[in-house]
Amino acid sequence: MTHKSIVTLFAAALLSTNSFSQASQSAIAEDFKPSTLNQPGQEYPQVNSQGYARFRINAPKADSVKVSLGLGGRGGTKLTKGSDGFWTATTEGPMDEGFHYYNVTVDGGKFNDPGAQNFYGSVRWESGIEIPAHDQDFYALKDVPHGHVQQILFPSKSTSTSRRAFVYTPPGYEKDKSKKYPVLYLQHGWGEDETAWSNQGHANLIMDNLIAEGKIKPFIIVMTYGMTNEVKWGRIRDFKIDPFQTVLTGELIPYVDANFRTLANRDNRAMAGLSMGGMETKSITLNKPDVFGYYGLLSGGLYSPDDMKDKAKPKLVFISCGSKEKPDGVKQAVADLKGAGYNAVGYVSENTGHEFQTWRRSLHELAPLLFK
Amino acid sequence: MTHKSIVTLFAAALLSTNSFSQASQSAIAEDFKPSTLNQPGQEYPQVNSQGYARFRINAPKADSVKVSLGLGGRGGTKLTKGSDGFWTATTEGPMDEGFHYYNVTVDGGKFNDPGAQNFYGSVRWESGIEIPAHDQDFYALKDVPHGHVQQILFPSKSTSTSRRAFVYTPPGYEKDKSKKYPVLYLQHGWGEDETAWSNQGHANLIMDNLIAEGKIKPFIIVMTYGMTNEVKWGRIRDFKIDPFQTVLTGELIPYVDANFRTLANRDNRAMAGLSMGGMETKSITLNKPDVFGYYGLLSGGLYSPDDMKDKAKPKLVFISCGSKEKPDGVKQAVADLKGAGYNAVGYVSENTGHEFQTWRRSLHELAPLLFK
Numbered sequence: 001m002t003h004k005s006i007v008t009l010f011a012a013a014l015l016s017t018n019s020f021s022q023a024s025q026s027a028i029a030e031d032f033k034p035s036t037l038n039q040p041g042q043e044y045p046q047v048n049s050q051g052y053a054r055f056r057i058n059a060p061k062a063d064s065v066k067v068s069l070g071l072g073g074r075g076g077t078k079l080t081k082g083s084d085g086f087w088t089a090t091t092e093g094p095m096d097e098g099f100h101y102y103n104v105t106v107d108g109g110k111f112n113d114p115g116a117q118n119f120y121g122s123v124r125w126e127s128g129i130e131i132p133a134h135d136q137d138f139y140a141l142k143d144v145p146h147g148h149v150q151q152i153l154f155p156s157k158s159t160s161t162s163r164r165a166f167v168y169t170p171p172g173y174e175k176d177k178s179k180k181y182p183v184l185y186l187q188h189g190w191g192e193d194e195t196a197w198s199n200q201g202h203a204n205l206i207m208d209n210l211i212a213e214g215k216i217k218p219f220i221i222v223m224t225y226g227m228t229n230e231v232k233w234g235r236i237r238d239f240k241i242d243p244f245q246t247v248l249t250g251e252l253i254p255y256v257d258a259n260f261r262t263l264a265n266r267d268n269r270a271m272a273g274l275s276m277g278g279m280e281t282k283s284i285t286l287n288k289p290d291v292f293g294y295y296g297l298l299s300g301g302l303y304s305p306d307d308m309k310d311k312a313k314p315k316l317v318f319i320s321c322g323s324k325e326k327p328d329g330v331k332q333a334v335a336d337l338k339g340a341g342y343n344a345v346g347y348v349s350e351n352t353g354h355e356f357q358t359w360r361r362s363l364h365e366l367a368p369l370l371f372k
Numbered sequence: 373m374t375h376k377s378i379v380t381l382f383a384a385a386l387l388s389t390n391s392f393s394q395a396s397q398s399a400i401a402e403d404f405k406p407s408t409l410n411q412p413g414q415e416y417p418q419v420n421s422q423g424y425a426r427f428r429i430n431a432p433k434a435d436s437v438k439v440s441l442g443l444g445g446r447g448g449t450k451l452t453k454g455s456d457g458f459w460t461a462t463t464e465g466p467m468d469e470g471f472h473y474y475n476v477t478v479d480g481g482k483f484n485d486p487g488a489q490n491f492y493g494s495v496r497w498e499s500g501i502e503i504p505a506h507d508q509d510f511y512a513l514k515d516v517p518h519g520h521v522q523q524i525l526f527p528s529k530s531t532s533t534s535r536r537a538f539v540y541t542p543p544g545y546e547k548d549k550s551k552k553y554p555v556l557y558l559q560h561g562w563g564e565d566e567t568a569w570s571n572q573g574h575a576n577l578i579m580d581n582l583i584a585e586g587k588i589k590p591f592i593i594v595m596t597y598g599m600t601n602e603v604k605w606g607r608i609r610d611f612k613i614d615p616f617q618t619v620l621t622g623e624l625i626p627y628v629d630a631n632f633r634t635l636a637n638r639d640n641r642a643m644a645g646l647s648m649g650g651m652e653t654k655s656i657t658l659n660k661p662d663v664f665g666y667y668g669l670l671s672g673g674l675y676s677p678d679d680m681k682d683k684a685k686p687k688l689v690f691i692s693c694g695s696k697e698k699p700d701g702v703k704q705a706v707a708d709l710k711g712a713g714y715n716a717v718g719y720v721s722e723n724t725g726h727e728f729q730t731w732r733r734s735l736h737e738l739a740p741l742l743f744k
Contacts, residue, residue: 039496040601059481061435085480104483108457109431111476111483118490118497124411125490141534143527148539150522151570153580155515162513167520174631177549198523208525229412259546 028052028090035116037099037130042115051094051131055104055113060085062107069095069102069129076105096324097133098357099200101126119200122191123229128200133357137209138364139202144212145171149204154255158246163224165252166194167260168204170211170218180261182219182268182371185248185292186363187226187277189300190233194225197363200356206364216367222256224248228276236276241283249288267315270370272296274359286311294318294370298362299325299354302333305340316369317344320362324353345369400424400462407488407501409471414487423466423503427476427485432457434479441467441474441501448477468696469505470729471572473498491572494563495601500572505729509581510736511574516584517543521576526627530618535596537624538566539632540576542583542590552633554591554640554743557620557664558735559598559649561672562605566597569735572728578736588740594628596620600648608648613655621660639687642742644668646731658683666690666742670734671697671726674705677712688741689716692734696725717741 032046032054044056055067057079070077070091079087101121104113112118118125147170153162170181186203188196197203203221210216227244257264271292273281278300285295289311295303296318303317317337319330327348334346347365349358404418404426416428427439429451442449442463451459473493476485484490488499519542525534542553558575560568569575575593582588599616629636643664645653650672657667661683667675668690675689689709691702699720706718719737721730 041495057481059479061479062481063433063435063479106478106481106483107431107433107435109429109434109478110486111478112486114482114484114496123413124486141525143534146525146534148522148524150520150541151576152520153513153518162515162518167522169522174633204523261546 035129036132037117037119037128038115039117044115045113045129047095047129047131049132051097052091053095053129053131054088054090055079056086056088056115057104057106057113058086059106062087064105064107066105067102067113068105069100076102095129095131096352096355096357097131097136098352098355098360100129100131100355102129103127120191120193120195121200124191135361139205139209139360141205142209142212144208146208147171147173147204147211149198152255152259154252156247156251158243158251163247163252164194165222165224165256166198167256168198168207168221168223169260170207170220172218173220173261177261180263182217182270183256183260183262184219184221184270184272184294184367184370185253186221186223187271187273187280188223188228189273189275189277190228190231190236193229194223196356197221197223201360201363203363206360207367210364210367217371219367219371220256220260220262222252224252226273226277226280228280236279239276239279241280241287244280245284245287248284249291253291266290266293266312268293268371270294270296270316272298272318272363272366273300274298274362275300275354282307285314289314296320296362296366298359298366302329303337303344304333305336305342308342313342315343315372317342318347318362318366318369319344320347320349320358320365322349322352322354322358324351325358408504409489409491409500409502410487411489416487417485417501419467419501419503421504423469424463425467425501425503426460426462427451428458428460428487429476429478429485430458431478434459436477436479438477439474439485440477441472448474467501467503468724468727468729469503469508470724470727470732472501472503472727474501475499492563492565492567493572496563507733511577511581511732513577514581514584516580518580519543519545519576519583521570524627524631526624528619528623530615530623535619535624536566537594537596537628538570539628540570540579540593540595541632542579542592544590545592545633549633552635554589554642555628555632555634556591556593556642556644556666556739556742557625558593558595559643559645559652560595560600561645561647561649562600562603562608565601566595568728569593569595573732573735575735578732579739582736582739589743591739591743592628592632592634594624596624598645598649598652600652608651611648611651613652613659616652617656617659620656621663625663638662638665638684640665640743642666642668642688644670644690644735644738645672646670646734647672647726654679657686661686668692668734668738670731670738674701675709675716676705677708677714680714685714687715687744689714690719690734690738690741691716692719692721692730692737694721694724694726694730696723697730 065079065087079089113127116127119128278297337344437459451461485499490497491500650669709716
């Protein structure tokens with residue numbers, strides 16, 4: 001697969017974002033509750049048991065208010081002004097399960113919903129809403145031992161600054177001071193940053209729960225900024241991997257190996273990424289096959305056997321996407337890799353698109369396969 | 373000093389927030405630059421070398437746009453619409469140095485400035501702007517070894533959930549696996565949460581720089597949510613300390629002592645807080661004089677010798693505020709405490725009010741006095 005066609009794969013998925021589920025449009029159940037991502041004490045936005053979202057925004061003197069969610073490419077949901085000065089609307093149909101970014105246009109200016117918490121995406125802090133999912137238990141906050149997520153500031157000579165990363169250490173990391181752990185380097189997508197996998201993805205809770213269930217071998221996750229946002233979305237093919245590759249493999253990995261109790265070798269080091277972070281993963285793993293032993297692309301392109309020939313064989317290649325993206329491409333790529341003797345695993349998230357529910361599920365599938 | 377008068381002390385300071393500096397209003401220097409707290413790539417808001425702030429907000433069809441900063445209690449700064457649909461204004465005068473919260477009112481609805489990053493204050497995520505300060509070097513991100521700030525989720529039986537805290541560990545914490553550290557428990561103010569001291573306060577950078585300069589003995593800082601926001605501002609005297617005291621001393625401290633390499637005793641444990649976090653600090657240190665050996669109130673009330681009689685003597689009492697608050701009260705309280713034989717230190721931050729620049733400076737003054 002060419003570089004261009006990889007870009008096309010996830011660009012097409014993103015640009016056609018249609019967050020509606022395919023449920024039939026029956027009567028709207030009046031069991032709306034505040035979204036779990038609301039700011040403290042805020043009643044709106046709300047979601048109901050069918051996945052509809054309802055918005056309510058105070059702007060008594062405005063002439064028009066709309067939210068960007070609810071009609072896919074067709075311009076979002078227009079709100080209607082009530083006599084109390086609040087604008088309200090319910091989405092035309094139920095939304096896909098999971099997390100969605102959105103924003104609010106008030107009289108032609110783009111703002112956030114004051115009721116919702118903000119999440120970094122689209123190169124801005126956007127409002128976020130959570131549609132309850134049938135499988136949300138796997139990323140729920142439970143009464144189990146919790147790992148820690150720490151912000152580190154690591155020195156970066158190549159960019160002449162201290163750069164930020166977040167490091168998940170599993171429960172018990174602080175107690176057994178002799179145990180060493182494998183490490184997954186996990187990248188966000190275009191328009192996002194190093195906060196995405198914890199805030200939107202709940203990567204730490206996914207790990208805590210899998211560890212509590214005894215389903216995975218505990219490992220460390222490192223999340224840093226992929227330097228992806230300096231390139232405009234339409235010009236992603238112009239993105240050069242070298243500066244980030246230098247930061248990741250020349251600066252961050254040595255810092256992590258020096259400051260955390262890691263198993264510092266290829267067979268205990270994985271790299272995975274979502275969307276444009278998958279593109280980065282593909283480039284860096286193929287450029288540095290001695291550094292990473294496990295590869296994961298989450299809605300972020302495909303590997304072919306040709307990509308990897310004459311290189312050290314990875315211990316695992318994991319490729320996933322949502323069923324509303326291009327699952328046939330994922331299935332074919334995995335079949336080709338298996339046919340060529342690679343340990344390849346594919347995963348398709350049902351009824352989700354190019355959004356975080358696909359990636360939460362993908363991490364949940366990938367984690368048990370790592371570091372076997 | 374009675375409970376009521378303590379509340380009055382910092383309530384008065386907050387409610388009269390007047391962020392103007394007392395500089396004379398000379399011609400406005402046209403050297404405006406983006407605030408350092410802007411979202412990536414955003415040109416506005418801007419600040420100039422004199423401390424004026426300039427705003428620019430897109431809302432082409434709006435009838436009125438104003439920001440809450442710039443005129444203290446007098447209603448903020450009204451923006452004027454240009455032919456390009458952008459609303460602009462410059463504050464009437466220079467602002468106080470340091471960090472300020474603000475929001476934007478568009479046609480009667482309260483939103484945030486899409487150009488600025490958000491910070492949790494006033495029980496909502498507010499826009500933030502940074503006015504360069506003459507002494508900003510002490511909280512600058514420098515090329516020195518950096519500590520880590522980690523999010524922990526600790527079990528809390530008393531509130532039937534896992535609660536969040538942030539833990540600053542000093543540079544080198546991970547390397548010398550036998551060294552143990554003292555701990556400062558550091559509280560935010562009303563309307564804020566456990567993110568405030570890192571995000572707005574730069575507590576981690578203040579520590580990193582002091583440690584690099586050899587000015588302090590490295591210690592751990594723990595920051596958690598003081599459960600202060602369930603009470604309305606005007607009803608703070610109804611606030612009951614017991615639930616938070618249970619979480620802090622019965623749940624968080626044992627978790628920290630079990631999961632971090634702490635010196636787990638009174639003489640190596642401090643508590644300090646800003647504004648309402650000072651009120652919490654006063655209550656808890658006096659209720660639990662066996663738990664904490666060092667006390668700090670930052671724009672958050674006063675101790676009197678009467679408060680502490682017949683209790684284990686603290687090793688240090690630190691009391692501070694901004695010069696625009698009630699510095700005479702701080703000075704008198706410190707004199708009274710010294711007269712009664714206590715080790716008391718006062719600090720007044722020049723030309724600042726009930727805002728984070730006062731508290732950044734206060735932490736910078738307090739840290740070298742701790743754990744001697």
